[in-house]
Amino acid sequence: MLDMRRMQVLRAVVSSGSVTAAAAHLGFTPSAVSQQVAALEKEAGIALLERVGRGVRPTAAGRLLTGHAAVISQHVAEAETALADLRAGRTGRLAVRYFASIGPTMLAPALARARRAHPGVAIDPKLSDLEDPEPLVEQGEVDLAVVVRHPGAESRPGVSLVRLREDAYQAVLPTGHPLAARRVVDLADLAVEPWVGSEPPGPCREPIIAACAAAGFTPDIVATSEDYATAQGFVAAGLGVSLIPRLGLCARHPGVAVRRVRRPEPTRTIYAAVREGSLTQPALRALLEALVA
Known part of the structure; x- marks a missing residue:
């Protein structure tokens, strides 16, 4: 496998036409540059430079590798720029x-x-x-x-x-329900009501079940909806009461009243x-x- 660093050294030599000039540009000694080129020629299995007076020029193989080294350098530079943009949040x-x-x-x-x-x-x-x-x-x-x-x-x-954030559940009642006259509803007051389930089984239903258990009852779910708009429609139609999280009540049905719940207040x-x-x-x-x- 060809060493990329040695290819860059070759490119510097070809560009300057002199081992000494390439060494000065790279910050190496001339002997170190010559060693790198010799090692690359060994890897390639062919001569890459030939002497011309006091300088050097690339052989056909040297020109071939120098061209590839330039393309690779450009790709590396583009990759570094892309990485910098990604790190800075400009792309991605x-x-x-x-x-x-x-x-x-x-x-x-x-x-x-x-x-x-x-x-x-x-x-x-x-x-x-x-x-x-x-x-x-x-x-x-x-x-x-x-x-x-x-x-x-x-x-x-x-x-x-x-x-x-914490997102508290609120009581959703038909507008004509007696509890709708209150500003705050005790959860235990809903124990005897039929319920509209607003959540599927899982982490959003668990706070409701746990709070009802703490209030001493298990809700009697007579209708189930897994979206809050339909659940509100069921409540407005008089099928039962429901608990819906505050974030789920950004669009309210005109036929429901929403009240805060306490003792306890279910929260997700x-x-x-x-x-x-x-x-x-x-x-x-x-x-x-x-x-x-």
């Missing part, structure tokens, strides 16, 4: 996965802010079709995933969980899952800071 791509209720509320303004700061970075947000997109972060397929976890939950190996904790060490990427760091803000 970020793959983001999120769940529906944070899209218009948390994610949209954070994406806009990150894109203003790093306009050359392509940010690819996609609604996750997995209950848990954290494995995609672990495998390097996704740069950032927004997930719901218990406070203090352990992450997968090589993944860091950055807490973004939202995290960003990122690979350990990935926050050296300026664009990813900017996106995470925007989500926190």
Whole structure:
């Protein structure tokens, strides 16, 4: 295999037409330059330079290698520039996965802010079709995933969980419901009501079930919807009451009343899952800071 450093030495000799001049340019001694060229000729199996008076000129093989060395040098320089742009956050791509209720509320303004700061970075947000997109972060397929976890939950190996915010669940009642006259509803007051389930099984349903258990009951779920708009429609139609997180209530149905819940107040904790060490990427760091803000 040809040594790239020796090819660059050959290129300097050919460019200057003199071993001595090339040595002065490279900061080597003339004997060191001659040794490098001799070693390269041994690797190539053919003479690369020939004497002309007090100078040297390339053989056909020398011209061939010198041309390739110039192309390689250009590619290396381009690679170094591309790496510098990537390190500085001027180029690159970020793959983001999120769940529906944070899209218009948390994610949209954070994406806009990150894109203003790093306009050359392509940010690819996609609604996750997995209950848990954290494995995609672990495998390097996704740069950032927004997930719901218990406070203090352990992450997968090589993944860091950055807490973004607490998102409290609120009582969603038909507008004519007697409890709608209150500003705050005790969770136990909903024990005898039929319920509309607003969450699929998983980390977003668990805070509801745990809070109801702490209040001394298990909700009687008579209808289930896995999107908040339909759940509100079911409540407005009088099928039951529901608990929906605050971030899921940015668009409210006119037929429901929303009230704060206490004793206890169910809350989900939202995290960003990122690979350990990935926050050296300026664009990813900017996106995470925007989500926190």
